[in-house]
Amino acid sequence: MTIKAVVFDFGGVLIDWNRDYLYRQLIPDETERRWFLDNVCKMEWVVQQDGGQSIEEGTAELIALYPAHEALIRAFYARWPEMVQGVLDEGVALVDQLDAAGVPLFGLTNWSAETFPYAWERFDVLRKFREIVVSGRVGLIKPDPQIFALMHAEIDKQLPGIRPNELVFIDDNLKNAQAATALGWHGVHYTSATEAESQLRALNLPI
Template sequence: MTVNAVKAVVFDFGGVLIDWSPEHLYRKLIPDEAERRWFLANVCTMEWVIRQDGGQPLAEGTAELIARFPEHEPLIRAFYDRWHEMIAGVHEDTIAIVEALEAADVPIFGLTNWSAETFPYAWEHFPVLRRFHDIVVSGRVKLVKPDPAIFAAMRERIEARLPGIEPDELVFIDDNLKNAQAATALGWHGVHHTGAGSTAAALRALGLPV
C-alpha cells in the first residue's frame, strides 16, 4: 500500500492562527469568573455562536437570544457590538508554521467557522490571511464544521488549483477535536491543534518541512 505525500495544508483560523476568545471581552464585562463562565455556558453559548457562523444574521441571532434572556440584554448585545475585543492578536508560533510551509511552496488554504459579517474585520486586520490560496468561510457558504459538506466545498476549491488531489494528500489543522476528527473520517490527515509545537511535530511526521 503506497502512502501519498501531502500536497496541501488547510488551517482553521480562530484558536489556531488568530487568538479569538469570548473570554477576552467578557473578563471586562463580568469580572467574577464563576458568573462569567455560567454566562458563556448558558447564554452566549458556542451553539448559539455557530448559528451565526452558519449564516444567520447577527441582528436576528441577537434578537432571538434577548427574547430568551431579556435580563441579560446588555451583555448579549455586547457579543457582536464589541466582537473585535474578543481578538487579542495572532498566535505567532503558528504563523511561523504558515511561513515555513509558504517558503517550501506548500499550498495553504483556510477553512473557518466564521460569520460572514465579522470576517471582513479579520481580513482587514490580519494580513497573514491574504497568504492563503483560498478560504472557505462558513457564514458565506452557509455550512459549518464538522459537516462533511463544508469539507467537500473546501476540497472543491483546492481541486480547482490542484486537480486530481486525493483526500490523503490533504492535512487539516483545527483546535476543535471534532472538526479534526471529521477531516480524518473523510480520509484527510486531521491534526488536533493544542499548540504550535505538537502541530509542527505532526506535520513533520507527515513529511512536511516545518
C-alpha cells in the same frame, strides 16, 4: 504518499479569539461570567451566526429568551473586536514555514460572514492562503462533511485531481480534526505548534 496542500483553521490556531477577553470587563465575577457564557451567549449560539444566521436575527432571538440580559447580549457583537487579541505567533510561524517551502495553503474556518472582514483587514497571515472557505458565507459549519467537500472542491480547482489523502487539515477543535480524518484527510488536532510540526514532519512536509 505526498501531501500536496495544507488546510488551516483560524481561531485558536492563527487568531487569538476568546469571549472572556470582553466579558471579563463586563462581568468581573468569575462564577457569574461562566454562567452567562455557558447558558446565554454560549458557543452553540455563536455557531448559529458562524453558520450563516445574521447577527441581527441571532441577537434578537437570544434577547427574546433572556430579556434581563439584553445589554450583555448586545455587547457580544457590538464589541466583538474586543474578543480578538491578535495573531498567535507560533501558528503564524508554521504558516510562514510552509509558505516559504512552497506548500499550497488553504483556509477553512467557522466564522460569521459579518465579522470575518475585520480579521481579513487586520491580519496579513490570511493573505498566505490561496482560497478561504468561511462557514458563514457558505451556510455550512465544521464538522459537517459537506463543508469539507466544498473545501476539497475549491482546492481541486487549483490542484486538479487532488485526493483526500493528499490533504492535511489543522484545527484546534478535536471533533473537526477527526471529521477530516474520517473523510480520508490527515486531520491534525492542534494543541501546540511544536506538536503540529512533529506531525507534519511525519507526513514528510518540509518544515
